[in-house]
Amino acid sequence: MTPSPRRKSSSDALLPGWFAVLACTVSLAFAALTPDAAAQSGPAPPPSSATPPPAAPPPAAPPPAARAYTTGLAPMPGDIEVPLALMPPGTAVSPVPSDEIFPPQTIPLRFNHKKHVQELKLSCRSCHAGAYTSRTTKDQLLPPGSQCDSCHDVDHSDIASVKAGTDENGQCAFCHLGENPGAGGRVAAVVLPDANLRFPHDKHLARNIQCGQCHGQVGQLELATRDQLPRMAGCFGCHNMSGAAQGEARGECTVCHLTHPDGRLVQAFPTGDLLPPRWLHDAGHTPDWLERHKTVAGANSALCASCHSAQYCADCHDGRIRPRKVHPNDWLSMHAQAARQDNPRCVSCHQQQTFCADCHRRTGVARDVASGNRPTGSRFHPPPAEWTLAPRSARHHAWEAERNLNACVSCHTERDCATCHATKGLSGGQGVNPHPLGFEHKCRAAFSKNSRPCLVCHQSNDSFLRTCR
Amino acid sequence: MAAPAQAVEMELHSTTAAQAYEVASPWGGALLDRRRLLQTLSLGLYHLQGERAADGADYSLAMMLRLDADFGVNAHLVGGDAGAETDYARSSGSRFIPGYQVAPLDLMYGYIEGRNLAGGWLGFRLGRQYITDALGWWSFDGALVRLTTPYFVQAEVYGGLEQRGGLPLSTSRYEQQGVWRGSHAQFGTGQGRPSAADYPSYQFTAPAPAFGAALETSGVSFLHGRLTYRRVYNTATSFTQQFPDASGNYPTIDGARISQERIGYEAGVTLPSRGGINGGFSYDLYNQLVGMAQGNVEAYLGEHVTVGANVDYFVPTFDADSIWNWFTHSPVTTAVGRVAVEVTSTVHVAASGGVRLWATDGDPDAFRMGQCAELGLSVADCDGAFGNPDVLAGYTQDEANRGTSLTPDALANVSARYRLRSAEVELRGMMQAGERGRRVGADVSGEKRLDGGRYALGTRLSLHDWEDPLRPERGATSFGYVLGAGYRPIQVADMRLEWEHDMNRLVGHRFRVLGVLTLRVTP
Numbered sequence: 001m002t003p004s005p006r007r008k009s010s011s012d013a014l015l016p017g018w019f020a021v022l023a024c025t026v027s028l029a030f031a032a033l034t035p036d037a038a039a040q041s042g043p044a045p046p047p048s049s050a051t052p053p054p055a056a057p058p059p060a061a062p063p064p065a066a067r068a069y070t071t072g073l074a075p076m077p078g079d080i081e082v083p084l085a086l087m088p089p090g091t092a093v094s095p096v097p098s099d100e101i102f103p104p105q106t107i108p109l110r111f112n113h114k115k116h117v118q119e120l121k122l123s124c125r126s127c128h129a130g131a132y133t134s135r136t137t138k139d140q141l142l143p144p145g146s147q148c149d150s151c152h153d154v155d156h157s158d159i160a161s162v163k164a165g166t167d168e169n170g171q172c173a174f175c176h177l178g179e180n181p182g183a184g185g186r187v188a189a190v191v192l193p194d195a196n197l198r199f200p201h202d203k204h205l206a207r208n209i210q211c212g213q214c215h216g217q218v219g220q221l222e223l224a225t226r227d228q229l230p231r232m233a234g235c236f237g238c239h240n241m242s243g244a245a246q247g248e249a250r251g252e253c254t255v256c257h258l259t260h261p262d263g264r265l266v267q268a269f270p271t272g273d274l275l276p277p278r279w280l281h282d283a284g285h286t287p288d289w290l291e292r293h294k295t296v297a298g299a300n301s302a303l304c305a306s307c308h309s310a311q312y313c314a315d316c317h318d319g320r321i322r323p324r325k326v327h328p329n330d331w332l333s334m335h336a337q338a339a340r341q342d343n344p345r346c347v348s349c350h351q352q353q354t355f356c357a358d359c360h361r362r363t364g365v366a367r368d369v370a371s372g373n374r375p376t377g378s379r380f381h382p383p384p385a386e387w388t389l390a391p392r393s394a395r396h397h398a399w400e401a402e403r404n405l406n407a408c409v410s411c412h413t414e415r416d417c418a419t420c421h422a423t424k425g426l427s428g429g430q431g432v433n434p435h436p437l438g439f440e441h442k443c444r445a446a447f448s449k450n451s452r453p454c455l456v457c458h459q460s461n462d463s464f465l466r467t468c469r
Numbered sequence: 470m471a472a473p474a475q476a477v478e479m480e481l482h483s484t485t486a487a488q489a490y491e492v493a494s495p496w497g498g499a500l501l502d503r504r505r506l507l508q509t510l511s512l513g514l515y516h517l518q519g520e521r522a523a524d525g526a527d528y529s530l531a532m533m534l535r536l537d538a539d540f541g542v543n544a545h546l547v548g549g550d551a552g553a554e555t556d557y558a559r560s561s562g563s564r565f566i567p568g569y570q571v572a573p574l575d576l577m578y579g580y581i582e583g584r585n586l587a588g589g590w591l592g593f594r595l596g597r598q599y600i601t602d603a604l605g606w607w608s609f610d611g612a613l614v615r616l617t618t619p620y621f622v623q624a625e626v627y628g629g630l631e632q633r634g635g636l637p638l639s640t641s642r643y644e645q646q647g648v649w650r651g652s653h654a655q656f657g658t659g660q661g662r663p664s665a666a667d668y669p670s671y672q673f674t675a676p677a678p679a680f681g682a683a684l685e686t687s688g689v690s691f692l693h694g695r696l697t698y699r700r701v702y703n704t705a706t707s708f709t710q711q712f713p714d715a716s717g718n719y720p721t722i723d724g725a726r727i728s729q730e731r732i733g734y735e736a737g738v739t740l741p742s743r744g745g746i747n748g749g750f751s752y753d754l755y756n757q758l759v760g761m762a763q764g765n766v767e768a769y770l771g772e773h774v775t776v777g778a779n780v781d782y783f784v785p786t787f788d789a790d791s792i793w794n795w796f797t798h799s800p801v802t803t804a805v806g807r808v809a810v811e812v813t814s815t816v817h818v819a820a821s822g823g824v825r826l827w828a829t830d831g832d833p834d835a836f837r838m839g840q841c842a843e844l845g846l847s848v849a850d851c852d853g854a855f856g857n858p859d860v861l862a863g864y865t866q867d868e869a870n871r872g873t874s875l876t877p878d879a880l881a882n883v884s885a886r887y888r889l890r891s892a893e894v895e896l897r898g899m900m901q902a903g904e905r906g907r908r909v910g911a912d913v914s915g916e917k918r919l920d921g922g923r924y925a926l927g928t929r930l931s932l933h934d935w936e937d938p939l940r941p942e943r944g945a946t947s948f949g950y951v952l953g954a955g956y957r958p959i960q961v962a963d964m965r966l967e968w969e970h971d972m973n974r975l976v977g978h979r980f981r982v983l984g985v986l987t988l989r990v991t992p
Contacts, residue, residue, distance in 0.1 A: 299735030372563030385853025413670035428712030
């Protein structure tokens with residue numbers, strides 16, 4: 001049996017619907033499911049200056065197995081959760097430090113702060129003296145290995161040739177973690193990326209802001225982890241001050257955050273985009289931020305301007321390319337219903353008598369001009385008996401105007417309305433009073449500020465105007 | 470600690486966007502070609518003073534020009550109608566659109582700014598600039614001075630001219646609603662030129678003096694508020710009467726008069742571990758009413774869940790030159806509840822639902838029956854049966870017949886986002902339904918960036934359905950998709966190409982092509 005020949009229609013040939021759906025679905029799946037390339041291929045952060053390079057020769061004594069040690073491997077014995085009282089201020093609000101500000105670190109070291117501080121009576125300065133003069137986050141504040149040599153039986157003076165002693169506390173594996181540390185003269189590298197922040201330790205310490213006020217009670221913990229790094233909510237403990245107490249601890253974002261030349265914050269980092277937390281002026285950029293942002297922008301546009309340029313706002317609010325998040329699908333066909341429902345609010349972005357009405361004039365929807373664009377006898381609204389004439393039907397235009405006058409203004413000009421609502425006679429109308437109840441109590445003040453709207457429908461000697469003069 | 474000292478820095482940014490699509494007339498006739506070219510050019514010069522002391526004064530310049538050309542204007546007109554949208558002499562002016570610009574060029578912003586002057590107390594902006602607050606998003610040409618104190622408060626005063634359509638390098642975007650205003654440059658008395666009296670609703674444009682002041686909190690993370698006041702004047706000659714008087718002339722009004730005078734306040738308080746509350750209002754001193762009020766409360770339920778409620782109250786207000794300020798119209802009130810959940814660090818979901826209330830002075834059905842009874846007509850024979858509205862004026866103005874009547878719409882939104890560093894998928898869904906029609910739909914979109922962002926692939930699937938009881942023939946179910954691709958050949962350039970295809974019974978198939986080239990130069 002010979003199959004009957006079938007001709008493809010031109011629309012089929014253009015782009016079959018099934019192909020489009022398939023292409024979109026595959027693309028969405030591709031976006032959602034494929035591995036994160038940036039995460040995989042991003043260059044590894046350079047090792048910090050504190051990273052011990054390969055040590056040689058290998059230690060004389062065989063290192064004890066690292067797993068034999070049970071302390072200094074976690075903040076708390078048994079790796080139980082650190083009490084909030086020992087954590088940096090602001091931890092209750094932000095449980096972990098920001099990935100964007102403090103990129104993930106690798107510190108393959110075993111260290112018991114509690115032992116050093118409480119038993120050995122060392123101060124923070126004993127090991128972190130650099131912090132007291134540090135002016136930038138590029139400074140390396142972990143102590144060099146040689147700092148340990150005064151107590152531990154090891155010689156880090158030549159970092160290329162570290163010499164372990166004979167005591168247990170001088171063996172590589174006493175502090176360095178990893179598989180067989182010290183074997184082959186190597187230990188696992190410390191990876192400590194710079195914080196993406198402006199932070200002068202020296203200024204804070206000079207104002208008697210002690211380590212614990214930002215880092216929590218590290219001296220009561222065994223291992224200090226990245227979790228002991230500051231939280232922004234904690235910074236505001238001081239950066240909310242006023243008057244003389246404020247000093248340089250101002251609350252502006254740019255005091256601490258990195259900025260572009262135009263003063264906006266740097267937002268894009270290899271570890272993610274910098275976004276405001278929900279507790280900062282309710283500005284959390286949730287998926288429904290588009291619907292919510294007006295409440296924040298209206299009160300605090302300076303907060304928005306910390307990250308966004310005026311052009312960013314103008315792309316939507318004075319835009320020339322339709323933003324699909326706001327106006328999806330076939331918006332040209334759908335927008336009339338959206339305007340009737342005032343969702344989204346048209347006047348947030350559009351001047352109705354020009355932006356909206358110009359197009360309505362061109363397509364013949366508006367009736368004030370361009371009569372050539374509208375087929376004779378065509379009518380946009382319901383028949384006059386329902387829409388225009390008296391008595392008012394339930395579908396009369398008066399109800400629609402009362403409910404959503406902006407929808408009317410997007411097509412009609414004053415002349416359209418004055419045709420009926422202006423007073424009879426010289427004003428050219430039918431005298432249908434459009435004013436709300438109580439109008440006479442407001443018109444005097446309004447007339448004194450601008451009499452023009454009154455004179456559109458009333459003659460200057462109109463008796464109705466006397467009460468408003 | 471302030472930024473380290475640095476020399477003058479420059480930033481140049483340009484966007485070239487071309488898009489092509491068609492606009493169908495609801496009559497099924499005119500099909501407008503839209504072949505649009507958008508070109509923007511922005512320049513930033515920072516640290517104009519050269520080397521900058523850490524806490525010293527800092528000066529900068531920023532400007533942005535925009536050309537928005539539509540090569541499709543007049544394209545649908547042929548023969549004797551050719552060129553008639555922009556040339557009054559064609560087709561006896563029957564297709565002429567007053568004030569319509571084929572390729573408007575505007576200066577979006579352009580100002581010199583000084584920051585951190587007088588030890589951080591003073592700042593200024595001079596030129597065309599934006600102001601955003603409870604009174605909306607607004608633009609003016611002039612000067613703004615800001616006084617910032619270390620006592621949680623700053624003050625600003627500004628004055629100049631409101632940006633108005635029809636003036637050089639300007640758009641009408643920032644004018645108050647309700648007045649059709651623009652350039653009359655093509656108007657005159659010569660043959661083939663329209664007379665201003667041909668379009669009495671089309672008002673002359675002229676510089677509009679404006680000034681304002683604001684008090685705002687500063688430097689506090691848990692509290693913010695801004696109290697703002699603005700006044701703008703109309704100065705242009707304006708037609709008043711929309712029909713000629715006995716002598717065939719159109720009366721006009723001259724002189725300075727109020728365009729808008731409003732006061733607004735927005736404030737918010739946040740307790741980092743509990744939640745926040747914010748709200749605000751604007752009061753229109755000309756209309757003597759609250760034009761906008763909104764309130765929002767949020768509670769943080771643990772680390773990952775936020776619940777809240779929002780109320781929004783809005784009354785349309787217009788330029789004081791507009792008659793519509795004094796037409797009966799009612800507030801639109803919206804109340805929604807909301808929940809946002811951070812499911813994981815990469816998956817976020819938000820949903821809201823509520824009601825929008827439309828108000829009228831009187832119940833439409835009861836009002837209709839009352840008027841019919843007043844006329845002694847049965848309801849079946851009543852609609853539009855009586856030509857003289859004077860007879861019903863008494864009934865219409867009777868307060869007893871004009872009690873507030875509310876009509877509700879149900880509202881719902883859902884949105885979700887799955888975001889990785891090099892990919893994201895978003896869902897946005899909405900529904901609004903009530904007596905005045907229905908709209909429901911959802912979009913799912915995704916983007917994948919490859920090779921560190923050198924390449925990008927994007928897509929969008931969209932399904933929407935809408936219905937309007939006043940125009941049942943304009944309801945439809947529409948499916949659309951978008952396919953896009955981006956390429957970054959060099960670090961300073963981005964190219965993007967998108968293909969959009971929507972299909973529904975109203976337009977059959979609608980296609981749109983969009984190409985964008987973005988350049989960023991920072992020497």
